[in-house]
Amino acid sequence: MTRKQRRLTLIGVAGCVLAVALGLVLYAMNDTIVFFNSPADIQAKSVQPGTRIRLGGLVKEGSVQRGADQQITFEVMDAEAAIKVNYKGLLPDLFREGQGIVAEGILESASVFRADSVLAKHDENYMPREVADALKKQGHWQGEADAAPKTQ
């Protein structure tokens, strides 16, 4: 093999691997990415039932109902809309009524959401960022009332 052929082999193999990787990335981008929506977004954008989304908002006070075998329903709301969430499993430690959460799952109809995971804040100081931003956008942000004392 001449020097040139060897170099071409290397470039060819590298090109193939990169092309495959690019193809995988583009395909996966179309298929696996999940959009974040607040209840108001779902109405405004009329998200199709059956779509996989992340739903973020506040847990409505008094809406949490526990059924048999850890079957749980609650409502997630923002300033304009609320949506009913069904979930089977253990809720995270910092899940409380009136607090911000992010749930991931399938939108079953315009007002019912089936979650397969529910995330709350990592510790008591922070609101999930998406939820905080969504609330800020709607002008319902009460400031970082419960945030950690700022340094300095």
Place this chain on the structure above:
Amino acid sequence: MLVEAGHFALALALGLSLIQFLVPLWGARANDPVLMAVAPTTAVAVFACIAFSFLALTFAYLNSDFSVLNVVQNSHSAKPLIYKISGVWGNHEGSMLLWVLILALFGAVVAISRNSIPMRLQANTLAVQAAVTIAFLLFILTTSNPFTRVVPAALEGQDLNPLLQDPGLAIHPPLLYIGYVGFSISFAFACAALIDGRIDAVWARIVRPWTLGAWAFLTLGIAMGSYWAYYELGWGGWWFWDPVENASLMPWLAGTALVHSTVVMEKRDALKVWTILLAILTFSLSLLGTFLVRSGVLTSVHSFAVDPERGTFILGILILFVGGSLALFAWRAPMLKQGGLFAPVSREGALVVNNLFLATACATVFIGTLYPLALEVLTGEKISVGAPFFNFTFLPLIVPLLLLLPLGQTLAWKRGNFLGTAQRLYAVFGISLLATMVMFAFTYGGPVAAPLGIGLGLYLVLGSLNEIVSRAWSKGTPLAVAWRKARGLPRSAWGTAIAHAGVGLTVIGIAATAWGIEAIGSLKVGERLKGGDYEVRLERVIPRVEANYREEAAVLTVFGNGRELGTLETMKRLYVTRGMPTTEAGILTIGLGQVYASIGDAQPDGSIGVRLYHKPLVLLIWIGSLVMAIGGGISLTDRRLRIGAPAPAKTMPPNAVPAE
């Protein structure tokens, strides 16, 4: 007083780093040995100053000095001693201090091993290292000062985030940082080579132990973090493709590629420019990880405080060093003497393939991690790129690499024989295939991924074993002779085989998770929950009060196929000071598998929610990582690489090193 002294020492370290940066650089330019000799002295002094400063902060924590803001925010007088110590780096300011401490430590070690490194290279390297130190010391002193006082002093502290009150905090961050920051040395050596415009096999021989050491620690750090998340978060997952995890995986992938490419450079004097670029990229990815985790662009338990000023500062550092080093690369790399090309079918060819796949896999993780951030900045649209994306893109790139691994490891240097090599692996391949089919038959109808993955893992382990055996033993060799031959093999050959076997073990552990079983239910005392072959019975719920928390502990008896196997305890804790609840998972280890249970809130009817998992072979995931790191460690003890080892005799041509 001590706190002020610590603050002062940090400022002094900044001043000394400036000297360490400027003087040796000038000395190397002017070829003045006196000026170059300033580098090692100042590097040790900088380390001493930062170490003093770190000890001063530790002392404030030990004494619960609540006149220091950092201690007030992250400590509590009732906190156990181990968390008072580890709490020093369980917050933003302290963890950055640990970061520069390790940075300075690496500089000091390079300074001490002066005999084995050419003077110019050492001077330039320490100067680059000092530049990084300056940037981070400035960051700490201007935006994240851990020594800020509060007046009047607080009576009691606000306690450490309960998720961090775990022995994991004592181990995970130091290991991870030694790995992350260790790559700064490879980076500094690469920049030094570019500044000097000279690079050769000696450079590779000097740099390799540093890279290998950093890589081994990063491996341990990531594995430890993964195990910690597994038992602490109570979700039973060991890897979430969370951006923070990806931030550590990217330097690991690039670092793994770097460890392999330096071998090629050392043995065959080739791949020079690529190795330099890879060294720069690896540390750039470490910096990127620091930015992602520390700036607060991600919400996570790792981002202690959200402060835009800090984020901007780290972004500035990131741009300066990545941009600066890449500009240096673009300017100087064309001047470096290119190494020779080589045959595609050869050990070095295989290592190129390794680099190609690892770098590409790293790029896909990079895209998946940064795309959502970029999209949000550009369009405001919020998306999440989760496990499905990474499984879809990362796995197809890693699996072929793993399939080729035993082949590449067996190929000869320079000119390999593909068929001959494949023949040496017939038996290994056959056994693995057979094992896969048997597992298939026994678990028919179950997940397909598990037998396939375990077969792949087995192939890797046996392939590594085969490599050692075939080099020591051939038909007719008495066992005693074979044993002596095996012991006589270079340590780096052993290290390679062990590290690759570790990869195989981890693959087996990961694949076996497909056989895992999950069950959820509400239990009253005496009731049972069944998950696959395993079953738990809730025995009792015990309330307890400890120094800084109170908890409800559920005691569960575990049955396997009706036989009692033992008990486990899972807790729901409430940390009083922060009013924060946490879940502590209960784990019963059975062989290499685990029965894992965690509890939820108590229900009005007196029952509690229980989540039960059975995870077969799950421990192999972390045992495999440990084995990988041990392999790296053994490779480090190779005579050739020992730091401070005398250089090989001049009469020996570079290619006379026995090919492996």
